[in-house]
Amino acid sequence: MSAFRNPFDHKVRLHRGGCSCGHHHSQADHDKAELLEKQALQDRAVEGAIMRALFPQDEVRRRFLKAVGGTTAMAAIASLFPLAAAKEAFAETLGPLEKTKLSVGFIPITCATPIIMAHPLGYYAKYGLDVEVVKTAGWAVIRDKALAKEYDAAHMLSPMPLAISIGAGSNPIPWTMPAVENINGQAITLAMKHKDKRDPKDWKGFRFAVPFDYSMHNYLLRYYLAEHGIDPDRDVSIRSVPPPEMVANLRADNIDGFLAPDPVNQRAVYDGVGFIHLLSKEIWEGHPCCAFSASREFVTTMPNTYQALLKAILDATAYARKPENRKEIAAAIAPTNYLNQPVTVVEQVLTGTYADGLGNVVRDPNRIDFDPFPYESFAIWILTQMKRWGQISGEVDYAKVASDVFLATDATRLMKEVGMEPPTDPVKAFSVMGKPFDPSQPEAYIDSFAIKRG
Amino acid sequence: MSGNRPWLAPLLSLVFLAVFVGLWHLGTRTSVGEVIVDPEYAALIGAAAATGGQSAMPGPGDVVAKLWEHVTDPFYDRGTNDKGIGIQLGHSIARVLIGFGLAALVAVPLGFVIGMSPLVYKALDPFIQILKPISPLAWMPLALYTIKDSNISAIFVIFICSLWPMLINTAFGVASVRRDWLNVARTLEVSRLRTAFQVILPAAAPTIMTGMRISVGIAWLVIVAAEMLVGGTGIGYFVWNEWNNLSIANIISAILFIGLIGMVLDNSLARLGRAVTYKE
Numbered sequence: 001m002s003a004f005r006n007p008f009d010h011k012v013r014l015h016r017g018g019c020s021c022g023h024h025h026s027q028a029d030h031d032k033a034e035l036l037e038k039q040a041l042q043d044r045a046v047e048g049a050i051m052r053a054l055f056p057q058d059e060v061r062r063r064f065l066k067a068v069g070g071t072t073a074m075a076a077i078a079s080l081f082p083l084a085a086a087k088e089a090f091a092e093t094l095g096p097l098e099k100t101k102l103s104v105g106f107i108p109i110t111c112a113t114p115i116i117m118a119h120p121l122g123y124y125a126k127y128g129l130d131v132e133v134v135k136t137a138g139w140a141v142i143r144d145k146a147l148a149k150e151y152d153a154a155h156m157l158s159p160m161p162l163a164i165s166i167g168a169g170s171n172p173i174p175w176t177m178p179a180v181e182n183i184n185g186q187a188i189t190l191a192m193k194h195k196d197k198r199d200p201k202d203w204k205g206f207r208f209a210v211p212f213d214y215s216m217h218n219y220l221l222r223y224y225l226a227e228h229g230i231d232p233d234r235d236v237s238i239r240s241v242p243p244p245e246m247v248a249n250l251r252a253d254n255i256d257g258f259l260a261p262d263p264v265n266q267r268a269v270y271d272g273v274g275f276i277h278l279l280s281k282e283i284w285e286g287h288p289c290c291a292f293s294a295s296r297e298f299v300t301t302m303p304n305t306y307q308a309l310l311k312a313i314l315d316a317t318a319y320a321r322k323p324e325n326r327k328e329i330a331a332a333i334a335p336t337n338y339l340n341q342p343v344t345v346v347e348q349v350l351t352g353t354y355a356d357g358l359g360n361v362v363r364d365p366n367r368i369d370f371d372p373f374p375y376e377s378f379a380i381w382i383l384t385q386m387k388r389w390g391q392i393s394g395e396v397d398y399a400k401v402a403s404d405v406f407l408a409t410d411a412t413r414l415m416k417e418v419g420m421e422p423p424t425d426p427v428k429a430f431s432v433m434g435k436p437f438d439p440s441q442p443e444a445y446i447d448s449f450a451i452k453r454g
Numbered sequence: 455m456s457g458n459r460p461w462l463a464p465l466l467s468l469v470f471l472a473v474f475v476g477l478w479h480l481g482t483r484t485s486v487g488e489v490i491v492d493p494e495y496a497a498l499i500g501a502a503a504a505t506g507g508q509s510a511m512p513g514p515g516d517v518v519a520k521l522w523e524h525v526t527d528p529f530y531d532r533g534t535n536d537k538g539i540g541i542q543l544g545h546s547i548a549r550v551l552i553g554f555g556l557a558a559l560v561a562v563p564l565g566f567v568i569g570m571s572p573l574v575y576k577a578l579d580p581f582i583q584i585l586k587p588i589s590p591l592a593w594m595p596l597a598l599y600t601i602k603d604s605n606i607s608a609i610f611v612i613f614i615c616s617l618w619p620m621l622i623n624t625a626f627g628v629a630s631v632r633r634d635w636l637n638v639a640r641t642l643e644v645s646r647l648r649t650a651f652q653v654i655l656p657a658a659a660p661t662i663m664t665g666m667r668i669s670v671g672i673a674w675l676v677i678v679a680a681e682m683l684v685g686g687t688g689i690g691y692f693v694w695n696e697w698n699n700l701s702i703a704n705i706i707s708a709i710l711f712i713g714l715i716g717m718v719l720d721n722s723l724a725r726l727g728r729a730v731t732y733k734e
Binding site: 108132133134135136137138140141144145147148149150244245247248267269270271272335336337338340341342344348353354355357359360361 | 497498500533595598599602603684685691696697698699
């Protein structure tokens with residue numbers, strides 16, 4: 001594979017039949033030697049710990065060794081203390097998986113693509129995991145099941161791990177978000193009868209649905225409405241409706257529109273119930289949507305399982321990122337066991353060549369994209385919106401909450417391990433509807449809005 | 455009148471069914487309209503949307519076809535979230551029977567105590583009156599939060615909704631046993647325990663069975679809603695999953711199965727009830 005090695009890396013040898021350090025016959029031998037070396041180091045660490053425990057005073061230890069000799073001492077201690085077993089036990093905490101049978105909850109929407117597709121396409125199995133992906137009825141239920149440890153990890157909306165950690169809408173429980181599932185991938189859909197009301201200023205009195213209070217959908221819809229001078233709490237009503245029930249409600253004329261995750265929007269078009277007014281990427285290009293999340297307890301008590309699981313997800317995300325794989329993925333996740341949608345609906349979402357409900361075929365390959373990196377500035381923006389709309393109040397340590405919940409460091413390391421290129425800076429600048437966001441000035445950002453609560 | 459012509463009622467039932475299916479067929483007949491959009495666009499949307507309409511209710515033919523699919527292959531298992539309707543119904547029935555059984559274990563003895571002692575009856579009455587009218591589903595968030603297991607929560611909801619009718623009916627049945635019989639038992643110096651089992655229980659049994667019949671009916675109503683909330687397995691989950699896909703034909707099939715099983719449950723308890731009825 002020398003053709004693909006970086007010729008400008010001093011650690012890499014371009015000739016065949018060598019390894020990166022040059023001391024071994026092949027890269028495989030090099031890796032083997034490295035592994036042995038790692039094991040030897042571990043063994044030493046264990047022996048050192050035992051000797052320190054036996055001889056709290058180092059001078060006594062040295063006198064003892066001088067008197068009886070190192071080998072004799074080792075044999076004597078080994079006869080009293082199971083040295084080999086201790087070494088093995090220590091090695092095990094770094095290597096094998098603590099748990100291989102896992103249960104991961106998901107909501108049947110395309111945002112869950114990496115979590116779902118990792119099952120039929122074998123990414124979980126690749127990392128030695130036997131994962132059961134369980135379809136769940138709504139966000140509150142997935143939260144409660146995750147909190148109750150019925151799920152080891154779960155698909156959540158990216159504001160949810162933040163809300164759970166700071167105790168908004170539930171008891172504060174340290175939660176983490178090691179990866180973003182997808183970016184973009186939402187849209188505002190309106191009922192067919194509003195075909196001519198494309199200006200948000202005409203939307204007074206509309207009844208909107210969003211999937212959950214703590215969702216990007218809610219914040220983006222509120223942001224969009226407020227930027228057009230519509231107060232989201234006074235001029236319209238916004239209620240939380242689980243995604244699968246949105247199209248049925250739109251059809252029954254219970255709501256005028258929704259900002260929903262896909263494939264709900266496309267499904268409304270497919271059934272002739274609504275049209276796509278705007279993709280969420282037009283509000284904020286590259287915004288995070290859903291998240292892969294787990295409790296901090298899972299991350300710390302089962303580090304190997306957590307890493308294997310995250311690697312499987314990252315690997316799947318990397319595959320989903322490539323446009324040429326999207327059709328295959330659509331076919332893999334559309335059946336009843338996963339999304340339970342017509343393949344064409346899922347395919348239109350993933351490929352970005354879609355019917356808009358008004359008779360046009362639109363081509364936008366970035367309609368949904370997959371970038372797992374949990375930028376801390378995303379978290380800070382979400383927190384500012386929580387505060388803007390009165391979901392949280394008082395002092396918020398934005399930067400700390402962001403770095404506690406969004407595990408950018410782990411993502412960086414593991415992305416490298418699965419061959420992806422993580423960004424160097426966990427803070428990314430972006431603007432929403434043309435208005436730049438400065439993550440270092442969250443309070444000033446909130447104050448800059450005319451329409452806000454509190 | 456129907457005594458000498460026993461076939462009349464079934465015939466009338468069939469006529470009603472035929473009229474209903476006929477109206478259904480007429481009501482859902484889709485007029486084959488012109489495709490009003492260009493073919494590339496039409497390929498991306500549903501057939502009804504391509505003719506400018508909304509996708510319609512399925513007709514009786516579609517539903518029968520779906521029904522046939524479910525009847526011929528009720529026990530397939532294509533993964534965690536896609537199991538046959540037989541398996542789903544099995545999960546629901548198991549939940550109902552467990553919840554109902556536990557409720558019976560609590561309600562019948564407690565009802566006995568309440569019925570036999572006016573004091574306990576008065577003391578517990580306010581609690582029963584407050585707890586009885588609560589929709590069982592209102593317990594669901596509380597159950598999920600405290601029990602921390604969705605399956606047990608669903609069973610708990612069944613338990614709580616089947617409890618009240620059985621409790622109240624048992625208490626009523628026990629309290630309204632004819633005084634004469636109790637007096638006779640007392641004159642014959644029968645012990646209290648023997649009175650309870652050999653006089654009161656048989657006397658109150660028909661009322662208790664009526665309570666059980668009401669309970670199992672409610673439990674079967676509630677399980678569908680509970681499973682729609684909790685998801686995972688069961689016929690309620692099946693309905694929710696097909697709602698997700700807006701597959702009305704599947705939902706109607708599921709509704710028919712739900713009705714069928716509900717009827718079987720009700721009939722079997724009615725039969726048990728008849729077995730313990732007596733003539734005074």
